[in-house]
Amino acid sequence: MALSLCNLVSRNSLAPLPIGRLLLSTRGLQTFSLPDLPYDYGALEPTISGEIMMLHHQKHHQTYVTNYNKALEQLDDAMNRGDPSTVVKLQSALKFNGGGHINHSIFWKNLAPVNEGGGEPPRGSLGWAIDTDFGSLESLKQKMNAEGAALQGSGWVWLGVDKELKRLVVETTANQDPLVTKGPSLVPLIGLDVWEHAYYLQYKNVKPDYLNNIWKVINWKYASNVYEKESA
């Protein structure tokens, strides 16, 4: 791999070979940037206010991206210096900020304005799978709402698919832990952000109202696409 070759070249050679230079420049650190929202900030009104969408996207998600990039740079540096204790120390910042970036990137795709299919129930294989595994779409929603209401502190409620067992699951994760921390074969389909920043300005303390309403803007088309890809 370019990385190890480059390390070999830069560590063991005394004179910087031109080939080493070339490899060094291609081994850039991959950093990330804030993905655009596929709709306007106000497009999910009145379910989620434009103010929340703007703060959530421009401030919270952007902060996760910025801090993730910072942590990645520090990790890169620590790895090059061969500093294992810094590498290990950075893991919680990577998990938190990287997880925040991953989770929110999925979340924006999980939502859609009503006039672009938000809230329309899933059809096809995902719809059948939901009926099989949960009885009905209603009972799935109730289950996820109950898990969300019971979640203490900050976290996410997920509808995911277990690639190995070929089954749908409902899971919760704390803070910004991605769904994969609950099982390596779990793939997220729908994530509901139950951090207070996701609803507080609009719904205040009434988290259950937020959870009941958010289904009106859930983009089941995206979830169906992911599900069909994973079940293929």
Place this chain on the structure above:
Amino acid sequence: MGSFCFHTSAVPSSHLLSGTDCTYGLGGLKLGNLRKIPFSRTHKASKVLAFYGLKKPPYKLDALEPYMSKRTLEMHWGELHRGYVEGLNKQLEQNDILYGYTMDELIKATYNNGNPLPEFNNAAQVWNHNFFWESMEPRGGDMPKLGLLDQIEKDFGSFTNFKEKFVDAALTLFGSGWVWLVLKRQERRLEVVKTSNAINPLVWNDIPIINLDVWEHAYYLDYKNDRAAYVKNFLDHLVSWDVATARMIRAEAFVNLGEPKIPVA
């Protein structure tokens, strides 16, 4: 920190020194160890439904403006804190074993050595929020004086260094939780600790001196996502070093902080 009482109005106890063991009862009868007693001989033996009341902050709800708005206090104290109290009472109605505890004891018991019972979250949050309102005062901030300042300088190097550590803890706390200035019993020193969700230092048998709520609901209405500005305003304008000093004085009755200065004859 909650009042163990038979009515919901705020019991007038000294907010500086409210702590363990405030068990009241019928005409001074100590109810600490009793589970069920008949309310009156003329009625059938009825259950004593001991419950906790919502304590008012020691200032008006708009007294902390502009650093913490009246709106925030109305929501945070009036709805969320009240919700925790009512939730706790509902849980206690169904669970006899937990009658008769003081709030501090209830927290340790329901923490269950790291495997918390369902009542823990409500009990701890009731305590944490009581402690929080009392940790603040209108026109607070500034610096601690005398003994507490000496202890802070001894354990942190300087007051500025303590503030930096406190701010750092608040900003690196991932998710929801609390930041504490705590007197550690074993180490016999002040430290800044951060805890997740509802956890508080009582479960490790340490003595809290001040706390700061960094759940998003505590600052979102006033500061949106700017946690740094919130923490700065707390330290510069809200924290009550008078209350902290009183708590420290009480803590020194339990922790030996150093050699007494015995003059050589």
